Amino acid sequence: MTDPLPLNEYKQQIADTYSRRSPTYDQSDWHLQIAHRLVEYAQLHPGDQVLDIATGTAMAAIAAAQVVGAGGKVIGIDISPGMLEQARRKVEELGLTNIEFLLADAESLNFPVNSFDCILCSSALIWMENVAGALQHWHQFLKPGGLIGFHAFADTSFIGVVVVQKIVEKYGISLHFSKPTSTAAKCHDLLKISGYDCIEIKSEQYISYVSLEQAKQMWSGNEYLAPGQFPNPLLQLSTEQIEAVKSEFELELSALETEKGIRNDITVFFTFGRKPVN
Numbered sequence: 001m002t003d004p005l006p007l008n009e010y011k012q013q014i015a016d017t018y019s020r021r022s023p024t025y026d027q028s029d030w031h032l033q034i035a036h037r038l039v040e041y042a043q044l045h046p047g048d049q050v051l052d053i054a055t056g057t058a059m060a061a062i063a064a065a066q067v068v069g070a071g072g073k074v075i076g077i078d079i080s081p082g083m084l085e086q087a088r089r090k091v092e093e094l095g096l097t098n099i100e101f102l103l104a105d106a107e108s109l110n111f112p113v114n115s116f117d118c119i120l121c122s123s124a125l126i127w128m129e130n131v132a133g134a135l136q137h138w139h140q141f142l143k144p145g146g147l148i149g150f151h152a153f154a155d156t157s158f159i160g161v162v163v164v165q166k167i168v169e170k171y172g173i174s175l176h177f178s179k180p181t182s183t184a185a186k187c188h189d190l191l192k193i194s195g196y197d198c199i200e201i202k203s204e205q206y207i208s209y210v211s212l213e214q215a216k217q218m219w220s221g222n223e224y225l226a227p228g229q230f231p232n233p234l235l236q237l238s239t240e241q242i243e244a245v246k247s248e249f250e251l252e253l254s255a256l257e258t259e260k261g262i263r264n265d266i267t268v269f270f271t272f273g274r275k276p277v278n
């Protein structure tokens with residue numbers, strides 16, 4: 001049995017949330033689609049050593065392991081024991097022997113320097129307490145010339161998130177969600193200040209129509225965890241204010257409803273950079 005990780009309250013809550021969610025996490029098609037796209041863009045080679053940060057149920061790690069083959073290796077790290085349990089189960093079912101999972105905090109890793117040809121982080125960078133600090137921390141573990149790749153959402157993504165952000169601003173609250181990485185320029189600058197070069201960003205837009213109920217579920221009040229913000233700034237609001245935000249949120253979403261449903265934009269920045277050779 002693995003010793004529990006010493007985590008602060010913010011990270012412990014993330015770990016617990018994802019452990020609870022882990023049995024059904026793989027029902028999310030778009031997480032899989034995005035993880036696979038990140039691996040595809042990374043153009044890994046047989047024999048590569050890959051680190052998958054916040055690997056979850058190993059969506060990206062498994063795809064990477066299939067490319068790097070028996071001569072390569074993928075290490076997936078995560079703070080959620082439940083997510084790693086699902087990851088291990090899947091890898092065993094697939095009979096893959098070139099993946100290893102470790103319970104570890106992405107912001108305090110302990111690998112030898114220059115270990116990896118590629119470091120990936122899919123659907124997880126916004127959970128870091130210090131996004132730029134995390135990218136700088138990972139830099140040392142890449143071999144010179146090695147590739148880092150993460151994906152991030154634009155500030156136009158997820159209609160429920162866009163609407164709630166606008167409403168809570170009236171109460172003087174700024175919810176980060178994807179803000180630290182919400183434009184291609186921000187993604188570029190984050191990699192630049194963290195010491196990477198050869199930065200390339202591939203932007204993709206996925207448009208779908210969701211039902212009113214689905215849109216409402218994109219924000220569930222002040223009881224959810226706010227990525228990168230602890231405690232959740234919405235806890236500053238009174239019960240009456242939260243109720244008022246919720247009513248306005250539902251009203252605004254209803255106004256956006258069309259025959260096809262509510263238009264939901266998911267714009268994604270697949271962001272890549274390299275550790276300079278010298």
Ligand SMILES: C[S@@+](CC[C@H](N)C(=O)[O-])C[C@H]1O[C@@H](n2cnc3c(N)ncnc32)[C@H](O)[C@@H]1O
Nearest residue numbers: 018054055056078079080105106122123124127
């Ligand atoms: C949305 S899931 C993404 C999982 C996977 N990368 C994917 O593409 O499906 C976010 C994951 O980040 C993990 N996570 C969040 N903060 C972390 C940290 N500081 N260190 C390691 N894992 C972390 C969570 O436990 C969760 O498994």
